[in-house]
Amino acid sequence: MGGVPGPDRGAHASLIAVNPWRPSPFLKLSIATHAAATGLVALAPTLWPWALGGLVADHALLTAAGLWPRSTLLGSNWTRLPAAARMRGEVALTIDDGPDPEVTPRVLDVLDQFSACATFFCIGTRVAAHPTLAREIVHRGHTLENHSDSHRHRFSVLGPAAMRAEIATAQARITEVVGSAPEFFRAPAGLRNPFLDPILARLGLQLASWTRRGFDTVAASPELVFARLRRELAAGDILLLHDGHAARTAAGSAVILDVLPALLGELRRENLRPVTLRAARAEAYSG
Numbered sequence: 001m002g003g004v005p006g007p008d009r010g011a012h013a014s015l016i017a018v019n020p021w022r023p024s025p026f027l028k029l030s031i032a033t034h035a036a037a038t039g040l041v042a043l044a045p046t047l048w049p050w051a052l053g054g055l056v057a058d059h060a061l062l063t064a065a066g067l068w069p070r071s072t073l074l075g076s077n078w079t080r081l082p083a084a085a086r087m088r089g090e091v092a093l094t095i096d097d098g099p100d101p102e103v104t105p106r107v108l109d110v111l112d113q114f115s116a117c118a119t120f121f122c123i124g125t126r127v128a129a130h131p132t133l134a135r136e137i138v139h140r141g142h143t144l145e146n147h148s149d150s151h152r153h154r155f156s157v158l159g160p161a162a163m164r165a166e167i168a169t170a171q172a173r174i175t176e177v178v179g180s181a182p183e184f185f186r187a188p189a190g191l192r193n194p195f196l197d198p199i200l201a202r203l204g205l206q207l208a209s210w211t212r213r214g215f216d217t218v219a220a221s222p223e224l225v226f227a228r229l230r231r232e233l234a235a236g237d238i239l240l241l242h243d244g245h246a247a248r249t250a251a252g253s254a255v256i257l258d259v260l261p262a263l264l265g266e267l268r269r270e271n272l273r274p275v276t277l278r279a280a281r282a283e284a285y286s287g
Helices: 010-015 025-043 045-066 083-087 104-113 124-129 131-139 160-178 196-203 222-230 255-269 277-286
Strands: 090-098 119-122 143-146 238-242
Touching: 090 104, 090 255, 090 277, 104 131, 104 255, 119 124, 119 131, 124 131, 124 160, 131 143, 131 160, 143 160, 143 277, 160 196, 222 238, 222 255, 238 255
Parallel strands: 090 119, 090 238, 119 143
Antiparallel strands: none
């Protein structure tokens, strides 16, 4: 695979689907707070401690919102499927941090056994390293979405330029490998900051987190992970597992390989149908 151009040139230019950014009410309040603090200091310089206190409180709230993966305070964020999908009894299985050449092929085989579809949030550099496996994910009827280019642990504290480069570079890599551009983005560990929402609007991506996760990157017990995922299981859920960075059982197997068959069996017993995020959105729009 050839080199990927910078985020504002070449292949990236065709990936930019400019959407008008509409700040959330919470961000509008934050912007107003900054403007009010500036005005207060200009009109009454002696009141600067009050202005500073307001800004500190505002930034503390922004930070807290970014550390809450399921928060919608910073912008649109899918934590459940649309109402139409819920009415059809659909759920979404989302699988993060791959593709992994050891684990992902076995995950695909399990999904085939249950005729289930999943959404794979993949890391751009891993897609570039394993292009045949990435294409196999799509070939088997699943979708491959954007999970940043390198899954940096510092993603949530990046500035706008670095954050956009992480997302846009992954977008270009994935599109080049599989032939279609991702439509959804998931932040590494679900953590973000206020810069993310306008970047996603610029790139035409929808943020998606989850309804429930099993913490299968740290929990080595398949029973515990499965219990977390099945708790209050219902139509419309977005469930999170990992084929990359997966914790290992005592026998050395990736936890997802023990959990996934049990989870798919539970979905079948509950008459819940796994669909991709794209399918849930497309059917909601068409319905």
